Amino acid sequence: MRPKQTNLLQGTLDLLVLKALGPGELHGLGISRRIEQITQGTFLVKPGSLFPALHRMEEAGWLSSFWGESENSRRAKFYQLTKAGKGQLEVEKEQWMRIAVAMTKALRAT
Amino acid sequence: MRPKQTNLLQGTLDLLVLKALGPGELHGLGISRRIEQITQGTFLVKPGSLFPALHRMEEAGWLSSFWGESENSRRAKFYQLTKAGKGQLEVEKEQWMRIAVAMTKALRAT
DNA sequence: TCCTTCCTATAGAATGTCAACAGGAAGCTG
DNA sequence: CAGCTTCCTGTTGACATTCTATAGGAAGGA
Secondary structure (H helix, E strand, O other), X not given: XXXXXXXXXXXXXXXXXXXXXOOOOEEHHHHHHHHHHXXXXXXXXXXXXXXXXXXHHXXXXXXXXXXXXXXXXXXXXEEEEOXXXXXXXXXXXXXXXXXXXXXXXXXXXX | OOOOOOOOOOOHHHHHHHHHOOOOXXXXXXHHHHHHHHOOOOOOOOHHHHHHHHXXXXXXXXXXXXEEEOOOOOEEEEEEEXXXXXXXXXXXXXXXXXXXXXXXXXXXXX
């Protein structure tokens, strides 16, 4: 009966992916690595979470993709933010800030 | 294709409930109101989310309950933190802080 | 009596994450 | 070359949690 090992708060993955793609295109595993890097190892995104998320977000029109070649000459699918994706990044960033502030205040309350 | 209205990040509800019960016992709706209050209206917990969560947390041994009478002379079930619940509050509080810090840093990164 | 408010509760749907598994293709090693 | 490892993308099925919608008892006021 061990406590479920949930790494991510549901809903934060999208924001992390959008943020990771902010500076430019990356392929799937590259996104995963970049997330690990910018969160200093706090968030580890597993393939079973990442790929469905990428497909979902492309479907939503936030990402566009093309096949290319990775740094290691492997076939890789690169993703980049669409205009809508950039907008969504801003929206979710603000949403997160609102939540984080409220939560942190609440935890300080009596 | 309506925009899903997800108020809460999954996993934050437990923490909010634990925190709300920190100062002392409350009944279900009281918990809901207290959460709304300490988060300044940012988090509104609906009954359909709250009661299953309370039952789950009591099952987990973090809460204990007893029937009593509310401020308005209604029959109400009061909840309070168990010892394990107090521990869990600390655990989840720290977890949240870790996540919030990592996330906020990540959003500031290039 | 009727209506509203307070209080608890459940069912069913939707969503997102996880563990586990699969497979192709490139490069290294012996 | 054979075998192994790493890189890369993907799927499947289980699972937990939240939401919407619905229900009903009980108190108090009109």
